[in-house]
Each structure stands twice: as C-alpha cells, then as structure tokens.
Amino acid sequence: MTQQSVTMADVAKAAGVSRTTVSFVLNGRMEANIPEATRERINQTARMLGYRPNAAARTLASKRSAWFGLVTEIATSPFATDVIKGAQRSAWKDGNFLLIAPSDDDPGMEMLAVEKLLEQQVGGLIIATTWHREIIVPENAKSVPCVLVNCFDAAGEFPSIVPDEVAGGYAAAEILARAGHTNIGHITVAQGIPAQIGRQTGMKQALRDHGISQEESKIVAGDGTADSGYHGTQELLAQPDPPTAIFCGNDRIAMGAYDAIKELGLRVGEDISIVGFDDQEILAPHMRPKLTTIALPFEEMGMAGVSLLNQMVEGSPIENRQITIGCPPRIRSSVAMHGQR
Amino acid sequence: MTQQSVTMADVAKAAGVSRTTVSFVLNGRMEANIPEATRERINQTARMLGYRPNAAARTLASKRSAWFGLVTEIATSPFATDVIKGAQRSAWKDGNFLLIAPSDDDPGMEMLAVEKLLEQQVGGLIIATTWHREIIVPENAKSVPCVLVNCFDAAGEFPSIVPDEVAGGYAAAEILARAGHTNIGHITVAQGIPAQIGRQTGMKQALRDHGISQEESKIVAGDGTADSGYHGTQELLAQPDPPTAIFCGNDRIAMGAYDAIKELGLRVGEDISIVGFDDQEILAPHMRPKLTTIALPFEEMGMAGVSLLNQMVEGSPIENRQITIGCPPRIRSSVAMHGQR
DNA sequence: GCGCGTTACTGAATCGTGTTAGCAAATCTG
DNA sequence: CAGATTTGCTAACACGATTCAGTAACGCGC
Structure with a gap:
C-alpha cells in the first residue's frame, strides 16, 4: 500500500482536539462556534498532513x-x-x-x-x-x-x-423569409419523430405568418442522412419552379444538399440558400460556405x-x-x- | 424519504441467519461452505425484499x-x-x-x-x-x-x-502508392505536434519503400482546419506538375480539399484521389464521395x-x-x- | 455566590458492509 | 469411543466519516 490515508482522527490528534471539532471546522459549520484560532490551527494541520476526505465514509454517515x-x-x-x-x-x-x-x-x-x-x-x-x-x-x-x-x-x-423544435423550425424558415425568399423547399428528417413534426410545424407557421405559400411538392421526405439531402435537393431543383432556398431538416442533409447544388454548377449561399438544423460542431462551421443553422441546445x-x-x-x-x-x-x-x- | 433501504441486517433477520452469513452468500464466498439450501433461501429473501447493496458502505469496509x-x-x-x-x-x-x-x-x-x-x-x-x-x-x-x-x-x-501515427501515415501513403499514384501531395496538420511528425514520417517511409520520390514543394503546411485544406489544395493543384493524389493530415483538411477540387471542375476519387486521417464518424462516411481515411483508435x-x-x-x-x-x-x-x- | 446563558468544545452512537476469529454440532478416523 | 477434522454458522471489531446530546469553564447581573 503506497496509500497512507490520513483520517480525521489523525488530524484531530495532531491538532489536539476531538474528531468532532475537526469535522465541524472542515465542513465549515459555523453554528458550532469554534474560534478563529482553533479553526486556523486545524486547517493548517489538515493541510500539513495532506488530509483528504473519504467520500465513501461521508456518504455512508450522512446518508446523502x-x-x-x-x-x-x-x-x-x-x-x-x-x-x-x-x-x-x-x-x-x-x-x-x-x-x-x-x-x-x-x-x-x-x-x-x-x-x-x-x-x-x-x-x-x-x-x-x-x-x-x-x-x-x-x-x-x-x-x-x-x-x-x-x-x-x-x-x-x-x-x-x-x-x-417548433420554435427552431419557425426560426429557420423565418431566416429565409426575411432574406426575401418566397419559394422555399424543405427536406425532412425521418418521418414521425418529434424533430420532423416539430420543425415542419414551425416552418409552416412561419411561412403563414410571412404570407408565403408553399406547395406540398416542395416538402420532400428525407431520412436524416447526407444521401437523402443530396437526392432530395436534386429532386427539388429539377422541379419546373425550383425553390431558391431550402430548409434542411438537419446539418447532414445540408451537407448532401451542398454537394447536389455544387454539382449542378450552382453556388450555395448565392444561387441557392440553405439553412440546416443541429449545429454540429465539426460540420456546420467548416462547410464551404459556412452553414447557417439552428443549434440544438x-x-x-x-x-x-x-x-x-x-x-x-x-x-x-x-x-x-x-x-x-x-x-x-x-x-x-x-x-x-x-x-x- | 421515499427511500426505504433494505440492508443486509434486514435480509438476515428475514432469513433467520446472521448478517455475516448473508454477506458470505451474497458475495459468493465459497470457502465459508454454506450449504446450497441456506444459500438459496438467502438469495430468495434478498430478492424478495428488494435488497440493494450500498456501494458506499462496501467501499468503506473493503477499502477498495x-x-x-x-x-x-x-x-x-x-x-x-x-x-x-x-x-x-x-x-x-x-x-x-x-x-x-x-x-x-x-x-x-x-x-x-x-x-x-x-x-x-x-x-x-x-x-x-x-x-x-x-x-x-x-x-x-x-x-x-x-x-x-x-x-x-x-x-x-x-x-x-x-x-x-507513423504506421498510420505509412498506411495512408501506401494506399495511394498501391493505387498507382507516383505524384503525391501532402497537407499537414499543425507543425511540430506528434500527429504531424508521425504521419509525415510514415508517409515518407512508405514512399521510399515503394520507390516513389516526392519533392519538398508537394508537402504544404496546414493547420488542421478545413480552410487550410482548401488553400493547400489550391496551392498544390496550381503547381506546374500537380499531384494526382493528396494525403490530407486529417479529415477536416480533406473536407476543404474536396471543396477546392470541385471548384476547379475536377472530381474527387476520379481525377484526384484523397486520403484523410482520423475517421471522424459524422464526417468521413458522409462526404461525397465517401472519404477513404485512417482511423484514430x-x-x-x-x-x-x-x-x-x-x-x-x-x-x-x-x-x-x-x-x-x-x-x-x-x-x-x-x-x-x-x-x- | 447563585442562577443563567454563552462559549468551546467532547463522547458516543450510527451508517451498512467486510472480515477475522472462533464455537458448537456433526462427522470422520483409527 | 476418544480425538481430530469438517461443517455451518455467529459475535464482534473495523472502516472513516456525521451528528446528537451533553458538559466544563467562564462571564455576568443581581
């Protein structure tokens, strides 16, 4: 055993007081009015001896x-x-x-x-x-x-x-609405989960509040992967009246969207605007251009x-x-x- | 207190034995030969009463x-x-x-x-x-x-x-060498850290072993960010004899490299080959094309x-x-x- | 100099478990 | 059948704290 554990009893003996007093001082129990001098002495000895409280003993005794x-x-x-x-x-x-x-x-x-x-x-x-x-x-x-x-x-x-999620979806759509977009696409995450339902609901509310209408065809079902973002974007941009902005259900979808857009010779953040969701630390700020997104807290x-x-x-x-x-x-x-x- | 804790003593009383015996049985101390019958009875009562050992007491008593x-x-x-x-x-x-x-x-x-x-x-x-x-x-x-x-x-x-790191760098370069590349670029992570030194050393060894020479100009100093990958790649590809493959010091650098390559109208994994390092879970498998890389274990x-x-x-x-x-x-x-x- | 309150402590019980030493009964040995 | 061993258990201390119930010494007013 390299571990010589110094206990309260050791400190007490060295300081010439009882274990109880040491306990009071070390736990800062002021109501047990111990004068400053004794208090100081005990703290000193504890430090000198390298006393370290034993958490197991403490939990056992104090029951919390x-x-x-x-x-x-x-x-x-x-x-x-x-x-x-x-x-x-x-x-x-x-x-x-x-x-x-x-x-x-x-x-x-x-x-x-x-x-x-x-x-x-x-x-x-x-x-x-x-x-x-x-x-x-x-x-x-x-x-x-x-x-x-x-x-x-x-x-x-x-x-x-x-x-x-709802407020998040609202914020995402509002960013696009405020930027003047009126033809907005959406690629969802997996169907039926709270993220999908909430974000979509928020988006719809925001568009309504801003007097923007959105056809059903502008909402494409993804599954949260970059692949689904890639294909979803291709689908949206192949439409006769392609959206000028896409709200991607999460950042990975946005990643796929970037690829699809670039492949078509268009520029993200210029020809097509993108908003993501999640704010994945190692993704969003490193994409080119850096991704505007909604952070999950x-x-x-x-x-x-x-x-x-x-x-x-x-x-x-x-x-x-x-x-x-x-x-x-x-x-x-x-x-x-x-x-x- | 909602917490009615059942202790060993409770189990002992209910089973009609001593606390020691309960301790022996529950800890599976065979050397204290307790017959199967008693053993079974104690286990049953413990389960019935919902006995849950108190870890704090155990640590205190056993000193480990x-x-x-x-x-x-x-x-x-x-x-x-x-x-x-x-x-x-x-x-x-x-x-x-x-x-x-x-x-x-x-x-x-x-x-x-x-x-x-x-x-x-x-x-x-x-x-x-x-x-x-x-x-x-x-x-x-x-x-x-x-x-x-x-x-x-x-x-x-x-x-x-x-x-x-060295073996990793070796493996990365070898992948490119085996694929027939002889003009190979490298974008490093931050100078002087073990990752940079090790990976570069490994790469050089691999190229030497495969009889490939590499000019100093083909190694550009990055700092581990996607930005440095983007600019590093632009620098490499602007050279009179641009590399056909780049070993990126990490996956984020590779991410930047992808962007630079695509902007030049070239195709990753066809015109230019890329190997990364780190195998970032939410990055590498989702890039387009999916990134070949070396995993950090x-x-x-x-x-x-x-x-x-x-x-x-x-x-x-x-x-x-x-x-x-x-x-x-x-x-x-x-x-x-x-x-x- | 008596009662009372305050100050500055202390003794002893307690928490739930591990563990050693030992004991009574049963069983084996010769 | 005496003595030795094994079987099946228990009593009691230890672990390192917290905490409650005191208590001895002192000051103070009257």
Whole structure:
C-alpha cells in the first residue's frame, strides 16, 4: 500500500482536539462556534498532513451522496458529449459528481445501468437520449428523483427537458423569409419523430405568418442522412419552379444538399440558400460556405437537467414539468438575400 | 424519504441467519461452505425484499472501490466520447464504474479534478487528451495507479497509450502508392505536434519503400482546419506538375480539399484521389464521395487504458510502458486507380 | 455566590458492509 | 469411543466519516 490515508482522527490528534471539532471546522459549520484560532490551527494541520476526505465514509454517515447518475447512449453520437458537458459543469459547481452509465439501446442494459447507479447511492437520475423521442423509463428509476433530457415518457410522469423544435423550425424558415425568399423547399428528417413534426410545424407557421405559400411538392421526405439531402435537393431543383432556398431538416442533409447544388454548377449561399438544423460542431462551421443553422441546445439541456434535479432533491416544488429549451439560430454564410444579385 | 433501504441486517433477520452469513452468500464466498439450501433461501429473501447493496458502505469496509477516474477535456471535441465509450465498456464488464471529471485546459482545474476523484476513492486514474501530445501530469495523480491515454509525459514516468501515427501515415501513403499514384501531395496538420511528425514520417517511409520520390514543394503546411485544406489544395493543384493524389493530415483538411477540387471542375476519387486521417464518424462516411481515411483508435485506446489499469491495480508487473495502438485504414471511395481511366 | 446563558468544545452512537476469529454440532478416523 | 477434522454458522471489531446530546469553564447581573 503506497496509500497512507490520513483520517480525521489523525488530524484531530495532531491538532489536539476531538474528531468532532475537526469535522465541524472542515465542513465549515459555523453554528458550532469554534474560534478563529482553533479553526486556523486545524486547517493548517489538515493541510500539513495532506488530509483528504473519504467520500465513501461521508456518504455512508450522512446518508446523502454527492453525485447524480446520468444514463445515456454513449454509443451513438457526439451529441451525448454536450449533454454530459453541460450536466457535468452544472453538477461540478455544487461539488457534485456525475456517474455516467451506458444504456446501449438494450432496455435490459438500461435497467441494469440504473440499478448499478442506485447501488452507488446516487441522489438523482438523469436519463438522456441522443435524439429527441419518447422512451419507456425503467421501473427502478422511480426510487430517486429522475429527469428526462431530450426525451419524454408517454404518461408525462417524469419531468422532461426537450428542445423547442417548433420554435427552431419557425426560426429557420423565418431566416429565409426575411432574406426575401418566397419559394422555399424543405427536406425532412425521418418521418414521425418529434424533430420532423416539430420543425415542419414551425416552418409552416412561419411561412403563414410571412404570407408565403408553399406547395406540398416542395416538402420532400428525407431520412436524416447526407444521401437523402443530396437526392432530395436534386429532386427539388429539377422541379419546373425550383425553390431558391431550402430548409434542411438537419446539418447532414445540408451537407448532401451542398454537394447536389455544387454539382449542378450552382453556388450555395448565392444561387441557392440553405439553412440546416443541429449545429454540429465539426460540420456546420467548416462547410464551404459556412452553414447557417439552428443549434440544438444540448449543453443547456444538460445544465437544466441537473438544476431541476437539484430542486427536486431539495424537495422544492417544481412548477414546470415540461421544460422546452430554445434552439438559437447560428447565422453564417449559406443564406443570401433573394433578388439582390 | 421515499427511500426505504433494505440492508443486509434486514435480509438476515428475514432469513433467520446472521448478517455475516448473508454477506458470505451474497458475495459468493465459497470457502465459508454454506450449504446450497441456506444459500438459496438467502438469495430468495434478498430478492424478495428488494435488497440493494450500498456501494458506499462496501467501499468503506473493503477499502477498495469499484471505480476508476477518467480526466479529460470534455469541452473540446467529440473524440472524447470514443475514449469514454471504450473505457466505459471495458470497466463495466468487470462491474467497475467510471467517474468522469472535466479538465478544461486550466492546469489548476485539472489538479482539482484529480483531487476530487481521489476523494471518491478511485482505484486508478486515466488521463486522456483529445489530441495526441505531451502533458504535465499533476503531482497528486501519483497517489494511485495512473495511465495516460492519447498523451504522454516527458519523463516517461507513466505508462501511456498512444496511436501509431507513423504506421498510420505509412498506411495512408501506401494506399495511394498501391493505387498507382507516383505524384503525391501532402497537407499537414499543425507543425511540430506528434500527429504531424508521425504521419509525415510514415508517409515518407512508405514512399521510399515503394520507390516513389516526392519533392519538398508537394508537402504544404496546414493547420488542421478545413480552410487550410482548401488553400493547400489550391496551392498544390496550381503547381506546374500537380499531384494526382493528396494525403490530407486529417479529415477536416480533406473536407476543404474536396471543396477546392470541385471548384476547379475536377472530381474527387476520379481525377484526384484523397486520403484523410482520423475517421471522424459524422464526417468521413458522409462526404461525397465517401472519404477513404485512417482511423484514430480512440475506443481501443480507452479500452486498453482500463485494462492496463486493471493490471496495475492487481499489482501484476506491466511489461510494456509505451503502448501504441494501430490506426486501421477505412477504405471508401475517394481513391481511384491511377492511369485506369 | 447563585442562577443563567454563552462559549468551546467532547463522547458516543450510527451508517451498512467486510472480515477475522472462533464455537458448537456433526462427522470422520483409527 | 476418544480425538481430530469438517461443517455451518455467529459475535464482534473495523472502516472513516456525521451528528446528537451533553458538559466544563467562564462571564455576568443581581
């Protein structure tokens, strides 16, 4: 054992006080009025001896733990990072830790993950998904406060935090409308998922508000891949009255759209304007021209999840069980004013 | 408290045995020969009562914890995900947990992160970076076994796991050489970092082995961005004897290269062949044509990190302190046979 | 000099588990 | 059938904190 652990008892002996006093001082319990002098002396000895609190002992004794559990599909996507990042940051500043467990699609696996987290005495649970959808929450998750991030349960039993897809779709279409476009195409992500429904609904509302009509033929069903963006764009631009702007259901679709447009000898952001969705960090800002898109607020959702959890753990009543987080536009260079050049 | 925790004592009482016996059975200590009948009865009662072991108590009592700490720059890049994923998987199957702490560049922050992890009684530590480089390991990390992933310390004091940049560069160049190319360009990542030095060294070796000469003018210094790929490619293709193939220092450079090539009216994977590096999941397979590239083995490095850590914790001597993990080629469609069409 | 409040602590119980030492009964050995 | 061994279990301490219930010493007013 290289590990010589210094305990509170050691500090107490060295400082000539009782363990209790050390505990009070180190935890800053002012109500136990320990004079500044003693306080200082104890802090000094603790530092000198290299005392490091034992978190396990603390959780055991105090019956409340310093950590939350986060269950997510690490497997699939880089998005998970951002949720983790936000949650981590938020938890960290309260001195809390995040235990991250994988839930690789398999529902049995997910249950096991939750079980394991509960064994670790987590004070609360966040269940996060990489794409916005409905999930079935494992039964055992009810043992502690639990929030859903980027997903929701059918019964609405759990508080959930999701992106405001509708407002996002509205913002995307509005960018194009404001730029003077009146003939606008749309390539959707996979049919029936909240992202598709929400974004499309928002778009339609925006166009209506701006007095722009859109034929059904201008909405083509994609599946979220670059390929579907490529072919969808070809389809739109082959129409007799091709759109001058396309709202792509996500950034990957936009990537395919760029290729199709360039192949036709047209210029993105000049001849055809493009708006994406997601704001994928390693994609959107590096495309040529840089992609104007709507950001998915993963980091904010992660942060919101932790702070909601904090509220629940402290027992304060939560007013709002369904929180939507706005999707901010990222204006870059793929949208041109229509009729300017 | 909704949380009615069932303890071992409860199980013991319900099953009519002592707590010790329950402990033995539940931990599968065969040497305490408990007959099958009793064993079964205890397991049943435990299940019935919904007994869940208290990890904090267990760590405290047994003086060894079920988790490792992983310190990484979550902030910057999606790569972190893959390391986490690999490490997570690997740890998980031994019933171990990963505590993930952020080290956002700030060295003070990193030290604090390590300190916090040590408080949680982690049995070992992994320090991972998002790009291959030398780091200064915080002093307190020495309290427990510690391995470096995707980075290394100057003194070589810590075991470290890094990608085999040289072999990767070799493989990249060889793909082009095998395809019949003899005039090959290269756009580097940022000067002086291990990735640049290693990949370039590997490339040169491969070309030498294949009897191909390469003028200095065919190597242009980039900085890892798509922009530098775009301009680098323009520079290469403007030369009197332009290369027919380009090895791009990373996938983002390749992304810029694609744009430059297409703008000149040439076709990637037909007129000009491209090989990238990194195999960015949301980039390479979605480019048009799909990018042939060399993968950075983040997931494998994460797994290797954990298993090395396991060895160290168990005290088995480790033979190899500097492990390099191969970078497998991902053959897709951006390389054409030269002189075929 | 008595009662009372404050100051500055301390003793001891507790949290849920791991683990060692040991004991009574049953079984084997010779 | 005495003695040795094995079987099947238990008592009790340890782990490193938190926390409740005190308590000795001191100052202060009357």
